[in-house]
Amino acid sequence: MSAYKPPHIPASQITPEHIYLKRRTLLAGLAAGATFAAAPGAFAAGEDLSQGDALKTVKGPIPAPADRKVTSYEDITHYNNFYEFGTGKEDPYRNSGEFQPYPWTFEIDGMVQKPQTVDIETLLTKFPLEDRTYRMRCVEAWSMVIPWVGIPLKSILDLAEPTGSAKYVAFQTVVRPDQMPGQRGFGQPMPWPYVEGLRLDEANHPLTIIAVGLYGKTLLNQSGAPMRLVVPWKYGFKGIKSIVKMTLTDKQPPNSWNLLQSNEYGFYANVNPDVPHPRWSQASERVIGEGGGFFGGERIPTLMFNGYGDEVASLYAGMDLKANY
Template sequence: MTAVEGRMLIRRPPDIRSSEITAESVYRRRRAVLKALALSPLALAGCGRGAESQAGQAANAGAPLEVARRGAYVVGDPPTDYDAATHYNNYYEFGTAKDDPAKNSGRFRPQPWSVEIAGEAEVTGRFALEDLLRPHPLEERVYRMRCVEAWSMVIPWVGFPLGDLLKRFRPTSKAKYVAFTTVARPDEMPGLAYPVLDWPYREGLRIDEAMHPLTILTVGLFGRTLPNQNGAPLRLVVPWKYGFKGIKSIVRIAFTERQPVTAWNRAAPDEYGFYANVNPAVDHPRWSQATERRITGAGFGLFGNRIATLPFNGYAEQVASLYAGMDLRRYY
């Protein structure tokens, strides 16, 4: 894959290796994702003030996706219901209350979409969402998700391993980290008017974390495209970390040699560490992280079941080796 001035080059068949040719079944699934995004009420929501109520309702309904397979690492916990997962959210670009993202994201338009690939890699440029999805088959993974505010959900995400995508850009030996940036559109994201954070929202991972097979890029949940309030059209999911690491509506991915500045770590470094691994032994300065409210359905945050928090959110067997020898109280 190559890019010149942000546009894809079309190569003649003799120049294309057989391994680079997308299978027809994968191509059709990829086209189905783009069609679902384009035809979803998300993209068709009105933009006038008289349409805000209707647009807000549309932001809660994703279009059906064709899922290729049920992915690995699926947990057996009962999933949170769709209504709770799409109405109890943190997405400060649309407001700081948990119901603000669902109410205020109807104006946001997730299509057309492109992502800039930059930094320490052999292949860089701006790529359409369609090209990023090629040739990755979508899979469903049911993950535990833990918020730093001590509540949690279980969500069936639809996506593919981030590492599979990153390898396509051939990061160099200087690429030690991967930095992500969220879109910033003040006309569509009313929360940007308030200096809660230094906008746009930024996050980052160490490259071995980004390449871990548990880390996925997500285009849907519950078999449907992502609603606006859940990070449409493309978000990150890292299930062993607190939820603020799961950056939404990604428009830039950069390979860096140095640890990138991240939004919450910059705003409050004593509360939000760069690593943000779920650790019940390290409390937030204002509350304990030893337990969490598992939100399953009706009542959302008010009536969640209180359960014990697990180290690495229950994924220690898969990821603890990434941090061997590190002081997890210091590198929180």
């Protein structure tokens, strides 16, 4: 008689040990009559992290710009640029199921007094989460209004105590070709890892956040899980996803699209309707999810700095914004 062989279970369906142990602890506490509640605007200590789970934040009505509706969760999570999963707009949704965003750590190094490796679960118990609804514009001339949940980037960088010599922040995304089909095989769209950068004053601006969720839920893989940069006055390619490293430096860091096509994509990427892309105008944008879904949305005029000029124009006083595109 042959020996019993257990059924094969794919690795992607096996609960990670750190999640199993936390859930066991939670169930034991509930059995003892313990009460678990999140502090106002904070992530609950010991809470499991899974993509798409509800964040334990105190939620009010989702604010929106006076002239625009908030884009639906369906549209936000099905129409994405994330070339690590493919170059089509729906490729990230279709191809990101094997990506594992938890557990997750990232480094803060370079010109800092306290270089460190930060665990995202520890990070989320340290800082209150903030609801930020931003108009977001892609360089391909389409836009969404997205209700992000995140942490000011400055708060995170301050953990490492940047030195007075630091002028920029360089970012790097994860490289996992076994989980990210766009990073393997022939015909890859760009060199990996994807890299980006900000001037330190841009990084420290109150509008700049590291998003960990949207619509009150943790980020889905296609949206940049578990953490991504959001800078609402810049084009979408600045919003590097699945970040594993932040480096403080005194030199302007490279950014992937500028390395790939410098005549089309500059370092600053500030939304400027007066500077056309070499292959199309930037004077108007197509609103995703309004009046025609992905392909037939209403076209509206593009606003300088994406409508955030009152808050950020002073960062660029005296600069030629056509030369520094």
